[in-house]
Amino acid sequence: MEGLDGTHRVIIENVKPELNCGQYPVKRVVGEELTVTADIFGDGHDEVKAVLLYRHSRSKKWNEVPMKFLGNDHWQAAFVPDAMGMYEYTLQGWIDHFYTWQKGLRKKFEANQDITVELQIGAQLMEEAAATAKAGQQKRLHKWAQQLRSNISAADGVELATSHDVTDQMNACCERKNVTNYSKILRVDVERQKALFSTWYEFFPRSAAQEANRHGTFQDCIRLLPRIAEMGFDTIYLPPIHPIGRAFRKGKNNATTSEPGEPGSPWAIGAEEGGHKSILPELGTLDDFRHFVHEARNHGIEVALDFAIQCSPDHPYVKEHPQWFKWRPDGTVQYAENPPKKYQDVLPVNFETEDWQNLWQELKSIVLHWIDQGVYIFRVDNPHTKTFGFWEWMIREVRVKHPQVIFLAEAFTRPRVMERLGKIGFTQSYTYFTWRNSPQEIREYLTELTKTEMREYYRPNFWPNTPDILPEVLQHGGEPAHIMRVVLAATLSSNYGLYGPVYEFSMGTPYPGKEEYIDSEKYEVKHWDWGKKTKVSEVITLINKIRKVNPALQTTWNIAFGDTDNPQLLCFAKWDSAKRNKIIVVANMDPYNTQSGWVKVPIHELQLPQGEQYMVHDLLTEHKYTWQNEWNYVELRPHEMPVHVFRIEEANTGMGHNNLDDTWLPTEHTTHE
Numbered sequence: 001m002e003g004l005d006g007t008h009r010v011i012i013e014n015v016k017p018e019l020n021c022g023q024y025p026v027k028r029v030v031g032e033e034l035t036v037t038a039d040i041f042g043d044g045h046d047e048v049k050a051v052l053l054y055r056h057s058r059s060k061k062w063n064e065v066p067m068k069f070l071g072n073d074h075w076q077a078a079f080v081p082d083a084m085g086m087y088e089y090t091l092q093g094w095i096d097h098f099y100t101w102q103k104g105l106r107k108k109f110e111a112n113q114d115i116t117v118e119l120q121i122g123a124q125l126m127e128e129a130a131a132t133a134k135a136g137q138q139k140r141l142h143k144w145a146q147q148l149r150s151n152i153s154a155a156d157g158v159e160l161a162t163s164h165d166v167t168d169q170m171n172a173c174c175e176r177k178n179v180t181n182y183s184k185i186l187r188v189d190v191e192r193q194k195a196l197f198s199t200w201y202e203f204f205p206r207s208a209a210q211e212a213n214r215h216g217t218f219q220d221c222i223r224l225l226p227r228i229a230e231m232g233f234d235t236i237y238l239p240p241i242h243p244i245g246r247a248f249r250k251g252k253n254n255a256t257t258s259e260p261g262e263p264g265s266p267w268a269i270g271a272e273e274g275g276h277k278s279i280l281p282e283l284g285t286l287d288d289f290r291h292f293v294h295e296a297r298n299h300g301i302e303v304a305l306d307f308a309i310q311c312s313p314d315h316p317y318v319k320e321h322p323q324w325f326k327w328r329p330d331g332t333v334q335y336a337e338n339p340p341k342k343y344q345d346v347l348p349v350n351f352e353t354e355d356w357q358n359l360w361q362e363l364k365s366i367v368l369h370w371i372d373q374g375v376y377i378f379r380v381d382n383p384h385t386k387t388f389g390f391w392e393w394m395i396r397e398v399r400v401k402h403p404q405v406i407f408l409a410e411a412f413t414r415p416r417v418m419e420r421l422g423k424i425g426f427t428q429s430y431t432y433f434t435w436r437n438s439p440q441e442i443r444e445y446l447t448e449l450t451k452t453e454m455r456e457y458y459r460p461n462f463w464p465n466t467p468d469i470l471p472e473v474l475q476h477g478g479e480p481a482h483i484m485r486v487v488l489a490a491t492l493s494s495n496y497g498l499y500g501p502v503y504e505f506s507m508g509t510p511y512p513g514k515e516e517y518i519d520s521e522k523y524e525v526k527h528w529d530w531g532k533k534t535k536v537s538e539v540i541t542l543i544n545k546i547r548k549v550n551p552a553l554q555t556t557w558n559i560a561f562g563d564t565d566n567p568q569l570l571c572f573a574k575w576d577s578a579k580r581n582k583i584i585v586v587a588n589m590d591p592y593n594t595q596s597g598w599v600k601v602p603i604h605e606l607q608l609p610q611g612e613q614y615m616v617h618d619l620l621t622e623h624k625y626t627w628q629n630e631w632n633y634v635e636l637r638p639h640e641m642p643v644h645v646f647r648i649e650e651a652n653t654g655m656g657h658n659n660l661d662d663t664w665l666p667t668e669h670t671t672h673e
């Protein structure tokens with residue numbers, strides 16, 4: 001019987017969230033509530049009480065939140081973390097003998113039974129509580145106990161014993177006995193708000209020059225900042241900025257050989273000029289880079305760097321640390337791959353090297369080096385081709401000292417692998433959104449991301465395109481598809497990004513038979529007319545403004561879909577935690593044809609009164625319509641505006657004005673209904 005405690009009567013199980021039996025923390029941002037539920041029950045019929053305990057891992061003291069009984073032995077409580085870092089939470093439950101007694105007393109009284117002895121038991125419980133209570137409390141408890149022992153009438157006794165004063169006092173003073181502590185201390189990783197709400201713009205600094213035939217520099221990047229900031233982006237993501245290898249350098253359109261003067265792929269990191277901690281001389285110096293980061297911050301923008309763990313054969317590591325690569329009998333290293341893609345210009349690092357500890361330290365030092373230059377966001381290239389253990393360690397080590405650092409996992413691979421990367425610490429993750437084309441597919445995918453356990457650890461970042469991916473819908477759907485996809489990315493997910501210049505200016509041309517851009521700037525320096533405004537760029541600017549002033553679009557989690565009678569129409573609603581800001585998005589996912597039909601507004605989730613009218617204000621076109629009940633009619637012409645982004649304007653939400661200045665309206669607006 002050693003180790004047993006026979007007096008514990010409460011069971012705590014089915015605790016949610018609890019990832020992999022508590023092995024991994026769930027995720028929240030500062031100010032974002034964590035709701036914990038559990039089944040908590042005891043034998044017999046005695047009354048159970050339970051609390052949620054939480055604390056920041058820096059603190060010794062637990063905070064306590066009483067759990068609410070939801071019925072059927074199910075309990076719930078919540079807390080809002082107010083600082084970055086790791087929090088801990090756990091649960092406690094016990095039998096509340098005084099509450100059990102109170103309930104029994106009332107039942108017996110109502111059944112006209114004699115309660116004389118019951119009142120004496122109550123007095124005894126109060127006296128026991130008084131023994132450990134503070135002086136002031138003791139006095140009150142003794143007074144009540146005395147009253148219960150005196151000739152008090154049954155009715156008065158019940159009234160006194162079940163009064164709020166007595167209940168509150170006993171809750172405060174009663175020593176909890178035989179408390180069951182949940183067997184685990186669970187964790188929640190609390191990050192800054194940008195982890196949940198961010199707007200990314202990707203461009204190649206090599207193509208940042210204003211004039212043709214010149215390699216872009218960080219100075220050129222600085223000149224782009226006002227434009228990118230005006231478009232509403234808060235994160236600039238640059239593909240690798242390091243020296244590019246010469247051996248096996250890639251040429252135009254992924255050719256395995258290059259012509260003299262071709263710049264190569266920036267992911268072929270490392271040359272005689274240096275490796276992952278150096279800068280490609282054509283872009284400028286380290287000081288230029290720091291200046292760019294500083295100027296970006298002055299425009300409200302953070303710079304995110306690419307972290308790609310691979311080396312050109314010319315990388316200094318290859319000579320200095322040959323043990324970090326897997327050499328074949330012929331003295332070569334097999335080039336890197338992400339099947340079916342072949343990266344003939346780079347060598348993978350061998351994570352099974354016996355020198356793995358030095359390798360890990362060196363890789364961590366790369367991240368710390370860029371943190372020292374003011375970079376706090378990293379887009380991690382192909383994390384799924386490196387070991388999970390490394391990422392878990394590296395992210396933890398970095399974030400203990402720098403909790404503001406954000407890691408975005410660029411893994412397009414099998415679901416279990418992508419999920420694991422989220423669990424082991426990646427802040428945000430790329431997703432399959434890029435290939436979800438029908439309303440039904442979007443609905444199913446978003447349901448998986450937001451209504452399953454994934455919500456607890458996988459923060460999606462939606463990208464309509466990347467330099468590697470020109471999905472079919474964008475290849476053929478032209479401007480309507482580009483507008484529809486970017487508005488969907490920006491409204492479905494609070495984190496979204498796009499590979500900007502090609503999206504805004506030319507919409508790109510596919511490489512025949514592939515989902516890729518032809519003449520990609522991955523292999524060449526491009527010249528963009530950075531002063532150009534297109535309808536696509538104006539809609540991007542507008543949707544980014546809409547995101548900024550509508551809290552409903554600053555979270556991914558509050559979403560409900562509405563049925564439609566036309567399978568080409570997607571309808572969903574989003575709201576903020578206070579339910580003051582409510583958005584309905586209706587998209588025509590057919591970029592070629594006008595689609596119309598009836599859409600069912602999720603009025604229950606939006607808490608709209610049944611039967612009453614409400615005004616929907618299209619923030620993209622400024623048109624307003626009066627809707628009523630659930631089912632309403634829409635018609636969306638893709639060449640005018642393929643999406644409605646409606647804000648519901650009820651009389652007293654205080655959200656009647658969108659704070660947008662009209663100069664940001666797109667040039668064409670037409671009434672659709």
Ligand SMILES: O=P(O)(O)O[C@H]1O[C@H](CO)[C@@H](O[C@H]2O[C@H](CO)[C@@H](O)[C@H](O)[C@H]2O)[C@H](O)[C@H]1O
Pocket residue numbers: 250254265266267268269308310338341342343344345346381382410411412467468522
């Ligand atoms: O493998 P992914 O599709 O996830 O793409 C990412 O990683 C690739 C390898 O880093 C990268 O590919 C580019 O760089 C390679 C190395 O220089 C080169 O061989 C490829 O042709 C080029 O596309 C890709 O851009 C990145 O997003």
